[in-house]
Amino acid sequence: MRIEHVIDGKHVGSAETFPTVDPWTREPWAEVALGGRAEADAAIAAARRAFDEGPWPQMGYAERGALLHRLADLVEEHAEELALLDTRDMGKPITAMLTKDVPRTALNFRFFADHARLSAAEAFPMDSGHHAYTRYEPAGVVVAIAPWNFPLMLESWKIAPALAWGNTVVLKPAEQSPASATRLAELALEAGFPPGVLNVVHGFGPDAVGEFLTTSPDVDRITFTGESNTGRAISAAAARNLTPVSLELGGKGANLVFADADLDRAVEWSIKAIYTNAGQVCLAGSRLYVERPIYDEFLARFVAAAEAMVVGDPQDPATQIGPLASEEHYEKVTGYLDRLPQDGGKILTGGRGEGWTVRPTVIVDAPLDARVCREEIFGPVVVVHPFEGEDEGIALANDTPYGLNAMLFTENLRRAHRVAAALRAGTVWVNCFFVRDLRAPFGGVGDSGVGREGGDYSKEFFTEPKAVVMEI
Numbered sequence: 001m002r003i004e005h006v007i008d009g010k011h012v013g014s015a016e017t018f019p020t021v022d023p024w025t026r027e028p029w030a031e032v033a034l035g036g037r038a039e040a041d042a043a044i045a046a047a048r049r050a051f052d053e054g055p056w057p058q059m060g061y062a063e064r065g066a067l068l069h070r071l072a073d074l075v076e077e078h079a080e081e082l083a084l085l086d087t088r089d090m091g092k093p094i095t096a097m098l099t100k101d102v103p104r105t106a107l108n109f110r111f112f113a114d115h116a117r118l119s120a121a122e123a124f125p126m127d128s129g130h131h132a133y134t135r136y137e138p139a140g141v142v143v144a145i146a147p148w149n150f151p152l153m154l155e156s157w158k159i160a161p162a163l164a165w166g167n168t169v170v171l172k173p174a175e176q177s178p179a180s181a182t183r184l185a186e187l188a189l190e191a192g193f194p195p196g197v198l199n200v201v202h203g204f205g206p207d208a209v210g211e212f213l214t215t216s217p218d219v220d221r222i223t224f225t226g227e228s229n230t231g232r233a234i235s236a237a238a239a240r241n242l243t244p245v246s247l248e249l250g251g252k253g254a255n256l257v258f259a260d261a262d263l264d265r266a267v268e269w270s271i272k273a274i275y276t277n278a279g280q281v282c283l284a285g286s287r288l289y290v291e292r293p294i295y296d297e298f299l300a301r302f303v304a305a306a307e308a309m310v311v312g313d314p315q316d317p318a319t320q321i322g323p324l325a326s327e328e329h330y331e332k333v334t335g336y337l338d339r340l341p342q343d344g345g346k347i348l349t350g351g352r353g354e355g356w357t358v359r360p361t362v363i364v365d366a367p368l369d370a371r372v373c374r375e376e377i378f379g380p381v382v383v384v385h386p387f388e389g390e391d392e393g394i395a396l397a398n399d400t401p402y403g404l405n406a407m408l409f410t411e412n413l414r415r416a417h418r419v420a421a422a423l424r425a426g427t428v429w430v431n432c433f434f435v436r437d438l439r440a441p442f443g444g445v446g447d448s449g450v451g452r453e454g455g456d457y458s459k460e461f462f463t464e465p466k467a468v469v470m471e472i
């Protein structure tokens with residue numbers, strides 16, 4: 001299979017290609033056009049023309065929304081095909097694709113289509129006899145740079161609000177997971193999107209097509225999800241042109257299980273929090289703190305549940321954990337395990353599996369300053385520690401440069417609100433994990449990001465709000 005760019009409504013190849021590898025077979029399964037400066041410039045120019053010449057920004061919300069709903073319909077009609085593309089590219093279990101990522105992709109388009117149409121603009125009647133009111137005008141050309149952990153789903157999370165508010169888009173998927181983005185752009189054309197509204201270019205990041213997209217003065221917004229250090233590089237590149245950036249970066253999510261928790265539910269959610277998508281989740285609950293009185297019992301149940309998970313071929317519908325997304329990433333994750341004898345800490349269960357899989361891994365007795373406790377491993381690896389009382393639990397949870405999210409499990413209502421308020425994080429889940437209302441803010445504090453997306457937060461980022469003041 002060949003995967004090409006989609007620029008100005010047409011497939012575009014490049015002189016050079018690079019392979020995308022199926023991490024389960026560990027063989028290349030498709031050849032991808034390798035974009036560079038020329039492709040970045042062409043895609044930005046196409047998006048610029050589609051924005052400046054219209055009709056996309058001038059369309060009513062209902063008309064654009066209908067096209068976004070049509071795209072959502074096509075995503076649903078092609079669910080199996082799209083699911084398989086991400087599964088082959090990065091090893092995500094097909095069942096997770098079909099039950100979570102693809103439905104959420106369709107929902108992202110539907111939600112933002114409706115949100116934009118129903119969204120309010122403020123009016124301010126002034127004492128002086130004037131009225132001030134707000135117009136939310138599209139920002140222009142949006143560059144979306146995506147990671148490989150939820151390819152289709154995270155790409156739609158960025159481009160759906162951008163498009164719904166009337167912007168045009170250049171999407172660069174991660175080099176490890178290019179296939180679904182090209183297919184999505186084809187479906188957008190089939191749905192009736194004008195050429196140039198959604199462009200896709202493929203290739204690498206530093207000193208390559210990704211960086212060229214972030215340094216262009218013709219770009220009005222950059223939205224990025226990925227590693228914190230990449231976020232720093234993109235932020236610096238964008239600063240030269242004063243281009244606003246939205247950055248969703250890494251995490252080292254704390255999960256506090258109090259002695260008064262419902263243990264069955266706490267175990268079930270804590271397992272999901274770390275092992276979903278083989279732990280390749282910025283929101284992963286990778287630091288698990290359990291209150292001393294229940295520590296032994298909780299840990300025994302947690303280990304049993306971890307060992308019961310099905311690891312293997314991602315195309316097998318029974319598989320819960322597939323391979324890690326790439327060889328490079330497999331080496332990174334297992335490197336943390338290999339260094340445990342020097343760094344401190346012991347593996348209770350897990351470790352290397354078949355091929356590039358890592359079995360659900362539980363580490364105990366690691367010093368709190370060990371790398372496994374501080375750094376984002378981005379694999380199915382949890383570090384577990386006991387804690388004594390609420391204050392120590394909160395202090396442990398907040399002792400991280402990251403602040404994307406945290407979880408807590410308790411049946412005590414007052415404690416739930418008290419601890420949720422004390423945790424330094426963009427999202428706190430109480431007695432659950434990963435549940436999202438798309439109207440709510442999503443983003444992180446500290447090294448976890450800059451800005452928020454979701455509902456009105458996406459509106460603020462992807463528009464230029466204009467104040468109009470009129471004498472009445």
Ligand code: NAI
Binds near residue numbers: 147148173174234
């Ligand atoms: P990365 O941040 O380097 O790559 C993400 C995207 O950014 C890709 O599309 C890449 O091509 C692009 N990119 C990289 N450097 C760029 C630059 N200078 N300018 C413009 N675009 C650039 O992440 P990578 O290397 O794939 O993964 C490394 C680690 O990052 C992972 O092990 C994990 O810890 C973390 N990560 C976190 C994610 C999250 O959801 N917060 C997602 C992916 C990775």
Ligand code: MG
Binds near residue numbers: 205227
């Ligand atoms: Mg990188």
